[in-house]
Amino acid sequence: MLHRTRDLLIGQRTQLINALRAHLAELGLAAPQGREGVHRLMVLVTQERAACLPRLARFACQALAVQLKAVQGQIDALERRLCVEHRTNETSRRLKTIPGIGVIGATAIAATVTDPKAFRSGREFAAWIGLVPRQSSTGGKVRLAGISKQGDRYLRRLFVIGAMAVVKQARAHPDKHPWLIQLLARRPAKVVAVALANKMARTAWAVLARGESYRAPAFLSAA
Secondary structure (H helix, E strand, O other): OHHHHHHHHHHHHHHHHHHHHHHHHHOOOOOOOOHHHHHHHHHHHHOHHHHHOOHHHHHHHHHHHHHHHHHHHHHHHHHHHHHHHHHHOHHHHHHOOOOOOOHHHHHHHHHHOOOHHHOOOHHHHHHHHOOOEEEEEEOOEEEEEEEOOOOOHHHHHHHHHHHHHHHHHHHHOHHHOHHHHHHHOOOOHHHHHHHHHHHHHHHHHHHHHHOOOOOOOHHHHHO
């Protein structure tokens, strides 16, 4: 419930930010993407600079800003609660040892997958999340398409987001991620991230099923 509520509020936060951007853009006011951009938007409508806005536009934008601040506060409270749950959950702590899986991902997996032995293998777990390629057979040939995107959307998104973070880290430290660097030389970053997310899901299943923490491969440990 904590995760689903957080996900819902994040969607509402995105809607509020987009609405605020659209209103201010009509007045010729823009801000960059990201947290810094959102901060600038809030400054425009909640501080003395708001006086330069037309009266009705100021009223509309400030209503959005109040809602945005309230939603962000609720998201922060939920995330603090998830951190508390993570510290008291041994399974979640073991999952967090996997590169690319943070507190949010670890607590979500631990809460969702209560019986890892319901899956016969890591591949079956990855397929349940929707991180395996679709297959189509014709003329005796098997062709692989994009990922199936079946199963738990929330977990799939968390795995892919975590994988993208690892891909970014690999570009900054290529000596520590030779496997990813080789893939990046042949495939787009998003394709590599999905492949890594699949691998992370299999690793997560192994950690859950065996009751062990993640152990990095020898060449990564040496690095």
